[in-house]
Amino acid sequence: MEEYDFYEVGGEEEARLHRQNTSIQLLIQKVARLYRMAQFIAxxxxxxxxGALALLITVGLGGRCHVSADQKATMITDSNSSGINSQRGTERFQANTNIKNPSAMLTAPRGGATDGEYLQWESVIPHAFCQGGFSYSNGSLVVPRSGYYRVFVQVTYESNGEQCPKPQMMLNxxxxYVPYSYNKNVTxxxxxxxxxxxxxxxxxxxxTFGLFFLEANGRLRVTSTYPKFIARNEYQVFFGAELLSSQ
Structure with a gap:
């Protein structure tokens, strides 16, 4: 009887160990499958x-190539072009992007209003400007290129303590305009x-204002009959021109 009990106990222990080994093997196999699955997911x-990075890079580089129709002609260059042609194309592109419509607004100067025959003007500050090729020097506004321009002027006269030279004054x-082709004043x-x-x-x-065809490098200037009575405020006294249509 005792020997039978010993074999019975030994058999149960062996069966329990076998079940544990089987469970461990199944667990190892499951872990191995999970590891392989994790590798696949990674x-x-x-x-x-x-793939996403490659797509972003492609889209980014492609976006840089889209330019306006006006700029394509100056940006696209032949791969066989010389360095000089490439440099010229770059310069033209930079110039095109910086072009502003020619216009100028001159205002009453802080100092004296005249220098001899022609009125003098403020061309820089605070609201005066010259852009698009216009330039100003010694009473003359120089036209940048040929075309049709709107020319305007306003001059305000006021009593300022100066004695009038006559009881009644004709303000004018x-x-x-001095065309570049011949040096002669045209009203x-x-x-x-x-x-x-x-x-x-x-x-x-x-x-007053009007529309005129002006030549490139022509000069505009203003005269006044009684400059010492001209106001000094920029919102009262101004003169300028703006391009409406090129030739």
């Missing part, structure tokens, strides 16, 4: 990320009014 994610402004605009100096305080504003 490789798949790596491929997906690589003229915009003169483009004129405006006039009468002021009676019998009143203690008075003010007159003369404004």
């Amino acid at each position: 490789v798949a994610l790596l491929l997906l990320i690589s 402004n003229k915009v003169l 483009l605009l004129t405006s006039d009014d009468v002021v009676r100096c019998s009143t203690e305080l008075w003010r007159k504003s003369l404004h």
